[in-house]
Amino acid sequence: MSSLPQKVAIIGGGPTGIGVARELIEGGITVDLYEAEADFGGVWNGDAPCGRAYESLHLISPKFNTQVPDFPMPEEYPAYPNHRQMLAYIRSYAKAFGVYERAHFNAAVKTLTPEGDGWRLKTTAGDDEVYPLVIVCNGLQRVPRYPEPPYPGKFDGEVMHVRDYKSAEQLKGKRVLVVGGGNSGCDIAVDAIRTAASVLHSTRRGYYYQPKFIDGKPTPQWMMELGNKFATKEETLAYIEEVFRLAGYDGADYGLPRPDYPLDGAHPVMNSLLLYHIGHGDITPKGDIAGFEGKTVRFQDGSAAEVDLVLYATGYSRDFPFLDRTLLEWKGDIPDLFLHSTPRNLDNILFMGFINAAGGLGDGLKTQGLFVLNYARALFGKTRGLQRFLAAKKSDTPDLGQTYFIDSYRHQWEADLWKLLNHMRRYRDMLADTAPAQQEEPAE
Template identity: 70%
Template structure:
């Protein structure tokens, strides 16, 4: 049965497409607004929203990145490259009819409450009203820089990973990459082939995971350990031992010991960073202390002259089209969203895809989409399930495993994937009452 309500989706990356598929299959009409000229989000490398460069591959393997009922082509490698990922996303959108609902080149400029719903503004004075809006504009929109600016002034070139498109930008230059996440590590490895010198600054110790163990993608190998050991601690100790034997213990290369358990931070999946450190092609450094011209001083007292600094210090969610006073904010400066997706003070607004979790795309895409479908249908019907959920979102504090992770800006958005999915399914069932 068709639901007599049209939903607006903001963002045509993987999450927006996934939500669109589930809405359509649930009989809920929708429009999906994409700022660029086609679907793909960060994988649309030729567009301003793209975050790709020639050597980029997924850090999650094919088996858990694909949606189970729409597998990637058999000839895709275990870790597809960014062009293959873009092809997959667009084929998913075509197969499930999402293109039929698309409004391209429509960057939302303002989202304003009106008559119990929201009015979207884009383009040259264009607007439309919807009773329910779902923001799916992704994790990697606005560059995030260190919370406290480093003392002094750097007079060389400064980029953020949002600007990185090719190693040619680094060719022949002395480069300092700041940031120890996956993007920073991947760009450091990429820089080796173009820069005259590569320094990599990180604030803490990290666990570096190879992409393969025993001929299998590492996440699959980990999952297949199952209940082989008597406790989580024993399992983690075994994994650390295997990584060390394989040459993936950063302390063996002079890097700091991590100050968190193996699963206490978003995993860094990189088979080459330590290899290049061991060969002297990447010089690891601690945190930056200050700048003076092109000289960078580090907290250990050392210094280096560099031509270019590339900040790989993360991203911020872009809600610039929404008056900040319309949202409730946590003490740490991020929106207070129930399940990281539902504003507690608005019943006609959802935010999907705003969460980090260690895992592939597939399970999260389906679960978030099914949640939105259940919410939209309950909202249209003003069902008892909706009322139960609205009461729960103002009262409940579900355990998403967040307190377990290291305290950093990016980990404010981190969750234990399995706890998050279980909670979303729990509340989806509530909505379907």
């Protein structure tokens, strides 16, 4: 039996870290939360190095499914809150559930090393303690990722990653090329037209562009309210595509390539303005880049353009600077985590919030937090539920919809939200079995 106190360390004070802390605190578990910055917020903490918010940023998921069900956003918030409202909401959530009292701010984790049955955690603030369970919530958007392999040639202009984008003023008077077709790339291409001399937008494939509103409602709400109107999923998707087309949101109508995957086969691009500005000539769409020469960018279709600044919206790499990489099992560039959260080879550390899904924060935050609570209780109690779960994580292959999505780096951790939540609830219930663990029969 471990002699360590039954205490949990959480690394990261973004929405996931706060959400996990809330459920543990309410469940009677002692928590220490370590945050590198002076306050909570994670990517929404725009004034801090960890912040990824820029001046004009609004949520791409609506208020109704971003808010935690039992802690609604203020009534006066719009359907799609801006980043300042989101930050205020996150901090009010932390305050309401006592998370501030358990936080160590300005305490970046320097090292996390195995020691006995636990982990020794050391921070830049001088904290040094061993914990029997650590929850890593340091976020997905940390180390900028660039095209790999790099495009041929050398570009002589400015290069920026979306990580460092704060305002369209950074692009003022410049000929700008935005690279990347995800939500950040599309939003910033639109933002750039306010100040840039010209805006090109390079994407490698066709995308579905979803408006933020249909029939006077946030589009995700409109989709959910379709319910079982159609007999099959295929009929539902065909109807949604036709509505988008009639509303002016079919990229092919603007000369863009058609997607070669189903409407729900990639993370949705929620943008009401990109196609509008393409249609008005404010944004010039381009295909993939063939190479650079000075300030000349050559594209795969044989065209070329002169640009002053290339802004890469090409994602982020996983980064756990405090943890020896060899302690984890890896699948390509990402850790091999059961349910995108649980190492198969380690039983006293979880990674929460490392998931993409087409949905808001609220339901996922609550479900992840309650999963961690049951895991902590089972681990500390050495229960039969823990025993069953540890066996399951080594053998089970729950369907999270993974094989349905397009083959790209970011879609390695994309999941069907409802499948993921259902499986997390199922395993959470398994962990709730509080009977003592069964002793293994001795080998004869």
